[in-house]
Amino acid sequence: MSGLRILVPVKRVIDYAIKPRINKAQTGVETAGVKHSLNPFDELSIEEAVRLRERKGPIKVEDILALSAGGPKCPDVLRTAMAMGADRAFHIDIPEKGDSGPEPLTIAKMLQAVVKEQNVNLVLLGKQAIDGDQGQTGQMLAGLLGWPQTTQASKVEIKDEAGTVEVTHEVDGGVETLRAKLPMVITTDLRLNEPRYASLPNIMKAKKKPLEKKTLADLGVEDTRRLKTLKVTEPPPRKGGGKVEDVDGLVGKLKELGAL
Amino acid sequence: MYRTQFHKALRSSRLTQPHHVCRKVSPLARAAFSTSGRRDIMGLTGFTEEQLTVRDAISHICSKFPNTYWQERDQEEKDPKEFHAALAKDGWLGIALPESLGGAGLGISEATMMMQTITQSGAGMAGAQSIHANVYATQPLARFGSKEQLETTIPNIINGTWRTCFGVTEPNTGLETLKLSTLARKTDDGYSVTGQKIWITCAQVASKMILLARTTPLEEVKKTSEGLSIFCIDVDRENPGLDLRKIKKMGGRAVDANEVFFDNYKIPANTLIGKENEGFKIILHGMNAERCLLAGEALGLGYAALEKASQYAKDRVVFGRPIGQNQGVAHPLADAFMKLEAAKLATYHAARLYDSNDGSVPFHEIGVACNSAKYLAAEAAFTACERAVLAHGGMGYAMEYDVERYMRECFVPRIAPVSREMILNYVSEKVLELPRSY
Numbered sequence: 001m002s003g004l005r006i007l008v009p010v011k012r013v014i015d016y017a018i019k020p021r022i023n024k025a026q027t028g029v030e031t032a033g034v035k036h037s038l039n040p041f042d043e044l045s046i047e048e049a050v051r052l053r054e055r056k057g058p059i060k061v062e063d064i065l066a067l068s069a070g071g072p073k074c075p076d077v078l079r080t081a082m083a084m085g086a087d088r089a090f091h092i093d094i095p096e097k098g099d100s101g102p103e104p105l106t107i108a109k110m111l112q113a114v115v116k117e118q119n120v121n122l123v124l125l126g127k128q129a130i131d132g133d134q135g136q137t138g139q140m141l142a143g144l145l146g147w148p149q150t151t152q153a154s155k156v157e158i159k160d161e162a163g164t165v166e167v168t169h170e171v172d173g174g175v176e177t178l179r180a181k182l183p184m185v186i187t188t189d190l191r192l193n194e195p196r197y198a199s200l201p202n203i204m205k206a207k208k209k210p211l212e213k214k215t216l217a218d219l220g221v222e223d224t225r226r227l228k229t230l231k232v233t234e235p236p237p238r239k240g241g242g243k244v245e246d247v248d249g250l251v252g253k254l255k256e257l258g259a260l
Numbered sequence: 261m262y263r264t265q266f267h268k269a270l271r272s273s274r275l276t277q278p279h280h281v282c283r284k285v286s287p288l289a290r291a292a293f294s295t296s297g298r299r300d301i302m303g304l305t306g307f308t309e310e311q312l313t314v315r316d317a318i319s320h321i322c323s324k325f326p327n328t329y330w331q332e333r334d335q336e337e338k339d340p341k342e343f344h345a346a347l348a349k350d351g352w353l354g355i356a357l358p359e360s361l362g363g364a365g366l367g368i369s370e371a372t373m374m375m376q377t378i379t380q381s382g383a384g385m386a387g388a389q390s391i392h393a394n395v396y397a398t399q400p401l402a403r404f405g406s407k408e409q410l411e412t413t414i415p416n417i418i419n420g421t422w423r424t425c426f427g428v429t430e431p432n433t434g435l436e437t438l439k440l441s442t443l444a445r446k447t448d449d450g451y452s453v454t455g456q457k458i459w460i461t462c463a464q465v466a467s468k469m470i471l472l473a474r475t476t477p478l479e480e481v482k483k484t485s486e487g488l489s490i491f492c493i494d495v496d497r498e499n500p501g502l503d504l505r506k507i508k509k510m511g512g513r514a515v516d517a518n519e520v521f522f523d524n525y526k527i528p529a530n531t532l533i534g535k536e537n538e539g540f541k542i543i544l545h546g547m548n549a550e551r552c553l554l555a556g557e558a559l560g561l562g563y564a565a566l567e568k569a570s571q572y573a574k575d576r577v578v579f580g581r582p583i584g585q586n587q588g589v590a591h592p593l594a595d596a597f598m599k600l601e602a603a604k605l606a607t608y609h610a611a612r613l614y615d616s617n618d619g620s621v622p623f624h625e626i627g628v629a630c631n632s633a634k635y636l637a638a639e640a641a642f643t644a645c646e647r648a649v650l651a652h653g654g655m656g657y658a659m660e661y662d663v664e665r666y667m668r669e670c671f672v673p674r675i676a677p678v679s680r681e682m683i684l685n686y687v688s689e690k691v692l693e694l695p696r697s698y
Contacts, residue, residue: 197320199350203313204364 003062004158004182006049007120008086009111010042010068012077013131020131026231028100029131038077040195041126043084044188047195048156049124050085057158059182063087065118069107071096075211082206083198089211090114094223100132102223106216108140113219115145121163121183127152138187148180152189301570302380302563303601307608310366311373314355318374321346322381327662330383333514334665339465340390340514343383348420353394356549357402361414367615368549369608371395372556379560382662385669386514388557389461396550397426397470400542401492404534413468413492425466425495427457427520428543435682437472438484438540442522444473444491450528451475451491453501457520459676463504464516469495472543475536490539491531501525511668548614550677551630555607555637558673562600562641565648565666569593572652572661589651596644603640607633624690635683638673645670 014020015035023030038046046066053061066081068074069092078089092110094102102110115123128135142149150167154175157166163182168175170191198206216223244250254260304312325343333340347353356371357363364370375395378387394417402414416422433440442455453473463469469492476487496502503521534542570593573584583589610629613621648663649656656663674680688694 197350198317200317200355200364201351201362203317204359204366 003060004052004122005063005118005120006052006061006065007111007115007118007123008042008045008049008064008066008081009107009123009125009137010046010066010077010081011039011126011129011131012036012068012070012074013039013129016040016130022232022234026233027229028232036073036076038080039126039129039131041128041130041188041190042077042081043126043195044190044192045124045126046081046084046086047193048153048188050196051193052156052158053085058161059158059163063118065090065114065120067092067111067114069094069110069216070101078211079203079206080198082209082211083203084196085202086209088209091211091213092219093213093215100229102216103225103227104134104136105140105226106221106223107137108144110216110219110221111137111141112144113221115141117219123185125185125187127187127189138185142185145183145185147184149185149187150178150180151187153186154189154191156186156192301567301597302604306605307373308369310370311608314366314370314373315377317350318347318352318377319381321350321352322378322383322387325381325383325387327382330386330514331659331662331665334386334511335513335659337513337516339462339516340383340386341465343387344390344394344423345420347391348418351418353391353420354414354418356395357398357414357418361402361410362418363402363414367611368552369611369615371549372552372607372611374556375553376556376560376563379557380564381560382564384512384561384564384666385557385672386512388560389512389515389672392553392557393426393462393466393470394424396546396553397424399546399549400490401470401533403545404490404542405492406530406533408530409492409533417468422467423462423465424468424470425460425462427460427463427469427471429457429459431456431458431519435678437543438488439478440472440474440488441478442471442473443477444471444475444489444527446475447526450526450531453493453522453525453527455522457522458518459507460504460518460520461515463495463518463520464497464506466495469493470533472539475539481537485540486537488539488543489536490533490542491527492533493527493531499525510671511665512672547677548610548626548630551634552607552611552614554673554677555603555610555630555633558634558637558641558670559600559604559607561666561670561673562596562603562637562644565641565645565663565670566593566596566600568661568663568666569644569648569651572655583651592647593651596640596647599640599643603633603636606636609633628687628691631678631683631686634673634678635680638670638680641670642674 013036014029014031015037018035020029049064064086065088066078066086067090068078074091078091082089111123123141125138127138138151139149150169152169153167154170155168159166164179165182165184166177166179167186168177169189244253251260324346351364352374354363355366355374356368359365375388379385398414398417402410417424428437430440430442442453442457444451444453471491471493472488473491474487475489478487481487497504501523502525505519507517507519509517570584573589573593574582576583610633613626613629645663645667649667652661652663655661685697689696
C-alpha cells in the first residue's frame with residue numbers, strides 16, 4: 001500500500017450541551033439562533049485520523065480530507081476539523097430547507113463518489129450524528145463500495161504494510177477484535193480516543209488550508225427523499241409517582257397493580 | 261435522542277474531577293469536547309469569528325481548571341503553573357505576537373477576549389495575572405527589540421519555558437511614571453541597576469523582566485519624557501544584587517506580587533530594548549493595550565459573578581419560592597447585567613480602535629476609549645461582584661461559592677494599572693478641556 005488517504009465526513013449539529021426545542025410547526029427541531037458545533041462522534045474520527053498520522057505506523061498517512069454537507073455555516077466545522085489536523089476540506093453545498101436534510105443513502109452515495117474521485121482508501125465516520133441519530137451512513141457506504149466495515153470502533157491499529165487493520169469494538173460483556181484489509185470503512189465510538197483541543201497556531205494554519213466548495217450535482221448525486229416527516233413532538237412530561245407509607249403499603253400497591 | 265445518554269457517558273468516562281469536591285458540576289467542567297459550549301448570559305452578537313474562536317478554545321482549556329482548583333491555589337497562595345503551562349502548550353501566549361516569531365499575529369481585540377474568557381471561567385484575576393505580562397509586556401519587545409533579542413526571547417516565552425514579569429511601578433512613583441528613579445548606570449560592559457520596584461506580579465516565578473529604568477538622571481534631561489530606557493533582563497534570584505519580597509494581599513493570592521530591590525545588579529549591554537533614553541515612548545505604546553486587557557479581565561470577572569448569582573437566585577428557595585422571583589433580588593442583578601453589557605461594548609470598541617492603528621483615529625481618541633473602557637468595565641465588575649455576594653446572602657461569604665473570591669479580586673482592575681481618579685482627570689482634561697488639577 002502506498003499511503004493512507006483518509007476521508008472523514010463531519011456534520012454540523014446542535015451543540016450536545018444544548019437542549020433542543022421542537023419548532024412551532026412540529027416539523028422538526030428549532031435550529032435558528034441555536035449554538036451548533038461539530039458532531040462529537042466526528043470529532044473522534046478526526047482525532048483518530050490525526051493520531052494514525054502521528055503514530056507513524058507501517059503505512060504513512062498521505063492525506064486527511066474532511067467533508068461536510070449542508071448550508072453556508074458548514075465551513076465552521078470544517079475549519080475546526082482542519083485546526084485539529086485535517087489537511088483539506090470539501091464543503092458540499094446543500095441549501096437548508098428547514099428540514100432534517102438529505103437522507104443517509106444520499107449522503108452515502110455522495111461519499112461513494114468522493115471516495116472514487118479522491119482515491120480514498122480509508123473512511124472514518126462517527127457512528128452516528130447526535131441530531132438525527134440514524135446511524136446508517138457508514139454501513140450504507142460500505143455496502144455501496146463493497147468494502148469491509150467495522151462499526152463502533154474503540155481501537156484502530158494498522159498492522160502491516162499490506163494494509164491489515166485490526167479494530168476492536170465494545171460488545172455486550174466484552175470487547176470484540178476484528179481484522180480486515182484496506183480499503184475499509186470504520187465508524188467510531190466514544191471510547192476510541194479523547195479529541196484534542198485545537199492549538200492557536202493550528203487554528204491560524206487552518207485558515208490557510210484549502211476548502212473547496214462542491215455541489216451534489218458535481219458528484220452526480222441527486223437529493224431524493226424516500227421518507228416524509230409527518231410530525232415531531234416533545235416526549236410526554238413525566239408523571240409524578242405516588243408515595244407509600246411503609247413496606248406493607250409498597251407490597252400492597254404492587255399486588256394491586258399486578259406486579260406481584 | 262442519543263443526546264442525554266451521551267451526556268451521561270461523558271460525565272462518567274471523562275470527568276476527572278472528583279464530584280464530591282464541587283457542589284455543583286458547572287457546565288464548563290462538563291464540557292469535554294472541543295466544540296461544545298455553555299449557556300452564556302453575555303450577548304455574543306457583534307463579535308468577530310476570530311474572537312468567538314478564541315473564546316471557544318480558551319473555554320475548553322479553562323474547563324480543565326475548575327473553581328476548586330482556583331479556590332485551593334488562592335488559599336494556599338500557590339502559583340497556578342499548570343494553568344500557565346496549559347496555555348503555553350497550545351500556543352496561546354503568542355496570541356498577539358507576530359507570526360514571524362511564532363505568534364498568531366492576532367490583535368488586542370482577540371487578546372482581550374482571551375483574558376475575559378479566562379477570568380469568566382472562574383479562574384478570575386489570578387488566572388489572568390498568571391499570564392498577563394507574557395501577553396502584554398512582550399509587545400514592546402516584539403516591536404522594538406533587536407533581531408537577536410527576539411530570536412532568543414520570544415519563542416521561549418511563547419512556549420512557556422520562560423515566564424516574564426513587568427517592572428515599571430515604583431513605591432514613590434505609582435502614577436508619575438516620568439519621575440521614576442531606579443537607575444541603570446552605564447558600566448564598561450553593560451549597566452548596573454540600583455533602585456526599587458513594587459507590585460511586580462509573578463517576579464517569584466519569572467525568568468525575565470521587562471524593566472523600565474532611568475539612564476539619564478532626572479536633573480539632566482531636557483524633556484521629562486526622556487531619560488528612561490527599557491530592558492529585557494534575567495531575573496537571577498541567586499544574585500545578591502536582587503532581592504524579592506512577596507506582598508501579602510487581598511485577592512488573587514495564587515499569583516505573587518512583589519517588592520523588588522536592585523542593588524548594583526549587573527545587566528549586559530545587549531539587554532537594552534530599542535534606543536537608550538527612549539523607553540518611555542516604547543512603554544507608552546503598550547499602555548492602551550494593557551487598559552483593554554484589564555477591561556476584558558474585569559468584564560469576565562463580573563459575568564462570572566453574575567452567572568453564579570443568577571443560578572443561586574434560581575435554586576435557592578425561601579418562603580416557598582426561589583429568591584430570584586423577588587424583584588428586590590432580581591432587579592439589582594438585571595441592572596448589573598446591563599452595566600456589564602454596556603462596558604463590554606465600550607471595551608471591544610476600544611480594542612477595535614487600538615487594532616485599527618492605521619492613523620485614521622487620533623492617538624488621544626484611542627487613549628480616551630481605552631481608559632473609558634477600563635473604568636467602565638472595572639466599575640461594572642465591582643457592581644456585579646458586590647451584588648452577587650449579597651444575592652448569595654451568608655453563602656456569598658463562604659469560599660465554596662466563589663463570589664467572595666471574585667469580590668476580592670475585582671479591586672485589581674479598579675485600582676490598576678491606573679486609578680479611577682486619574683482616568684477621570686484624563687477625560688476632564690483631554691475631552692472636556694478643563695484645566696488640570698494636579
